[in-house]
Amino acid sequence: MRSSVITSTILHCVVLAWAILSISAPASFEVADVEALPVDIVPVEELTQTQQGAEKAEKKDVSAPIPTTRPQTVDNAQNIGDNDVDLKSAPTPITKPTNVEQAAAPEKVEKVQPKQDNETNDVKDVQQEQEVAASEPPPPQEVAKAEPVVKPEPKPEVTPEAKPEPEPAPEKPAEEALPTNVPVPEFKPKQAEAKPETKPVEKPPEKKAEEKPVDKKVEPTKTASIKSDSKSKDDKKKQETAKSKSSKESDFNADDISALLNKTDAKSSGAKRSTQTASLGTKKSNGGSKLSQSEMDALRGQIENNWSIVSGIDGAQGVTIKVTMRLDENGDIIGDPEVIASGGSDAARRTLEGSALRAIMKSRPFKGLPRDKYDAWSEVVVNFDPSQLL
């Protein structure tokens, strides 16, 4: 026995020694010295519902737009701005007028042609008409137009005419307007032969028939087209395009545009003036409106004041009434309010629904609802517990 006691003691000593050596003090937890972290509960409305203010101003408790500069002109204006008209649109920054020169579109000679267009868009016809219109002009025109049609013939005819260049010149002075135009186009075209012929011939009749001053400016284009006349097919195409253009641009007038444009300055929306210093916010109030509890209670109170509840309805305990109604900006009800009762007995529900509806109809229009929060109460749900009104 003694030996076993000694053995046991030795065993324990060994185990204890091992435990003392190995199971030393555990490493102490070194907690980093962190400052208290404040935690706020932020309703999501704070992020999604913004208030009108200045986009680049400092943040303040209450956001406010840039103060207005002009005196108030409109009574009961709701939207802040320098405008004379109370509009809801967000103010737009004033843009400096860019230096755009709007050249008046050249008035086309073809202006006249729309008349012709009405009938046909066919080149040949037009030409024929022109011919008819200018019936007075003698053979030269006929020759010019005959050229495209009958190729063999024109050559001999043209050449004789082209050669005597001096001839057109004397003609022009007599016809007044044309002199300047004629020489310029002449040089450009390579086929000198045809041009001299045509221009003198065609222009005189047209100008006489139509307005002369207009013609002068546009003449170059016409002359160009006339130049090409010598080559039949090209000519026709050009004429066609010219006519279609003219039909599209029918009555464009740059002067009219400026008159049509609304020149009112859209820099700011509303007519309500603000003197608050600008603070951070958005261009427009964005659903930041929510009926406060007191406003909601005021609405409920208006209905409850007009609500005469007959006491002693069996099973009225536990009836709750939910009223959904759409209101216009004056607080009046649009359409029929929806009254839903739940709980309680069937009869009590029906009775209370009816009395609630009467109370609502009696208390319209509702007063004291903030106009700027119309978004919030345009459709409003009010809950009642009639048992508390008994």
Next chain:
Amino acid sequence: MEQVALEAATHDVSLLGLFMQAGFVVKLVMIGLLGASVWTWAIAIDKYVNFGRARRQFDQFEQVFWSGQSLEELYRTLSERQNHGLAAIFVSAMREWKKSFERGARSPIGLQMRIDRAMDVTLARESEHLIARLSSLATIGSAGPFVGLFGTVIGIMTSFQAIAGSKSTNLAVVAPGIAEALLATAIGLVAAIPAVIAYNKFSGDAGKLTARMEGFADEFSAILSRQIDEKLQPRAAAQ
């Protein structure tokens, strides 16, 4: 208060540190439980060795006994030394037998009874020798956790008194006291668990060995009774 907190914070939380900081009662409990643990293991080792030896001796003796060797001869060799177990029972029975015949006992019934009685006494002594100190194992096993718990309760009481004194519930003030108190329970469990296991094992072993001795005693009693009959019959016939 600040100083107390600082002192508490510098507590030694190692095993030895916890023990040294513990209160007097808790220290006493811990030392007592440590002693109990030592005692438990001492008994366990002792029993293990003894039971193993006893089993070997039983086997040896049975082998010799059933080998056909003369019982007189076996008795002569065994009676000269101290015997345990089966050998002790055999020797006691043979001694009674010899005494009775040397004195010239006449009654076979009385002889049988005396031999049985002698064997019972020896068997009781031997079995008591086997289960000796097992009861202390049982005590340690059942009381150890309670003793440890007592130390823990005392320790926690003192540590709560310390909290009241320091007027601070800082964990640094509370923790060391609770840790040292819990150490008492831990030591109690360390002592009790092996004690319970050892008790169950060795009491079972002792039961088996005792049953084996009883079986041998009965068998030997039967053999001796046959011998008595054989020896007394010729005498009766001669008369």
